[in-house]
Amino acid sequence: xxxxxxxxxxxxxxxxxxxxxxxxxxxxxxxxxxxxxxxxxxxxxxxxxxxxxxxxxxxxxxxxxxxxxxxxxxxxxxxxxxxxxxxxxxxxxxxxxxxxxxxxxxxxxxxxxxxxxxxxxxxxxxxxxxxxxxxxxxx
Amino acid sequence: xxxxxxxxxxxxxxxxxxxxxxxxxxxxxxxxxxxxxxxxxxxxxxxxxxxxxxxxxxxxxxxxxxxxxxxxxxxxxxxxxxxxxxxxxxxxxxxxxxxxxxxxxxxxxxxxxxxxxxxxxxxxxxxxxxxxxxxxxxxxxxxxxxxxxxxxxxxxxxxxxxxxxxxxxxxxxxxxxxxxxxxxxxxxxxxxxxxxxxxxxxxxxxxxxxxxxxxxxxx
Numbered sequence: 603x604x605x606x607x608x609x610x611x612x613x614x615x616x617x618x619x620x621x622x623x624x625x626x627x628x629x630x631x632x633x634x635x636x637x638x639x640x641x642x643x644x645x646x647x648x649x650x651x652x653x654x655x656x657x658x659x660x661x662x663x664x665x666x667x668x669x670x671x672x673x674x675x676x677x678x679x680x681x682x683x684x685x686x687x688x689x690x691x692x693x694x695x696x697x698x699x700x701x702x703x704x705x706x707x708x709x710x711x712x713x714x715x716x717x718x719x720x721x722x723x724x725x726x727x728x729x730x731x732x733x734x735x736x737x738x739x740x741x
Numbered sequence: 742x743x744x745x746x747x748x749x750x751x752x753x754x755x756x757x758x759x760x761x762x763x764x765x766x767x768x769x770x771x772x773x774x775x776x777x778x779x780x781x782x783x784x785x786x787x788x789x790x791x792x793x794x795x796x797x798x799x800x801x802x803x804x805x806x807x808x809x810x811x812x813x814x815x816x817x818x819x820x821x822x823x824x825x826x827x828x829x830x831x832x833x834x835x836x837x838x839x840x841x842x843x844x845x846x847x848x849x850x851x852x853x854x855x856x857x858x859x860x861x862x863x864x865x866x867x868x869x870x871x872x873x874x875x876x877x878x879x880x881x882x883x884x885x886x887x888x889x890x891x892x893x894x895x896x897x898x899x900x901x902x903x904x905x906x907x908x909x910x911x912x913x914x915x916x917x918x919x920x921x922x923x924x925x926x927x928x929x930x931x932x933x934x935x936x937x938x939x940x941x942x943x944x945x946x947x948x949x950x951x952x953x954x955x956x957x958x959x960x
Contacts, residue, residue: 648827648828648829648831648832649827649831651835657831657834657835657874658873658874658875659872659873659874659875660831660834660870660873660874661831698873699825701827
């Protein structure tokens with residue numbers, strides 16, 4: 603009997619911890635995402651558009667999930683320092699300069715979380731720690 | 742009987758109001774104006790002379806010379822931009838494209854986008870910019886000329902404030918206005934080119950302007 607009760611308590615405990623961890627996780631994601639939306643509005647939307655659609659052949663759209671995945675560790679550098687290289691997005695070439703953005707690592711993490719999980723993308727949370735590490739490795 | 746008269750009065754006044762609001766459909770004419778008297782058939786008549794866009798000379802994205810005469814008989818929208826502008830220009834381009842798409846098939850309508858950075862925005866640069874926006878033909882001209890002349894005509898004639906401000910992102914600030922000019926080269930409206938609502942209004946106003954009866958075209 604005691605064994606059973608202990609097992610039951612252990613299971614309940616486990617579930618509670620799992621749920622609360624998940625809540626922490628989703629909560630963190632939601633915080634990053636909603637503040638990221640504001641950062642996007644202020645710093646990115648003029649060029650990349652309200653739906654991340656870009657502007658014809660002038661500004662690339664932000665919905666190429668494969669590009670985001672393949673360049674995940676470089677994205678923070680692009681946001682901070684801008685982009686001068688020619689890039690291929692959804693099979694189209696873009697060659698215009700993207701300007702640098704004076705953003706804190708936290709803001710970069712938030713905006714990457716927003717973009718990375720909007721417009722059909724799903725790369726999960728990009729944390730401040732990841733961004734700080736990625737920025738240190740910028741070319 | 743008194744009530745009947747009052748009723749008539751109310752109806753008459755309501756009618757008057759109605760025709761008044763009908764007149765308000767006409768777009769205002771901006772700029773300075775002066776009265777001149779002239780003798781027509783022995784009688785002296787007073788005429789109003791409105792401010793008009795003066796002579797200018799620019800070059801468009803095809804390398805063609807564009808002067809005030811190139812726009813004779815056209816309704817056009819003028820704005821000021823530069824191709825490397827990171828702040829409001831993409832939004833202005835997005836909104837101007839809406840106007841372009843609405844009226845590109847119509848004759849007698851043009852868009853004149855002046856670069857305020859002619860040093861960078863050479864003819865090939867302007868052509869490339871137009872290509873990237875999918876702009877073809879002769880409805881939308883991207884023009885460049887002497888910087889002083891562009892600033893001068895912007896400030897004095899298109900009522901648009903364009904001033905160099907090297908502290909701003911991209912090196913320049915400008916107001917982002919779309920200026921509507923009629924066939925007589927008079928300013929008929931200025932709209933915030935970054936505000937989709939005002940741009941929709943501009944599209945409507947162009948329609949209204951097209952419906953205005955033609956007057957003598959000012960030379």
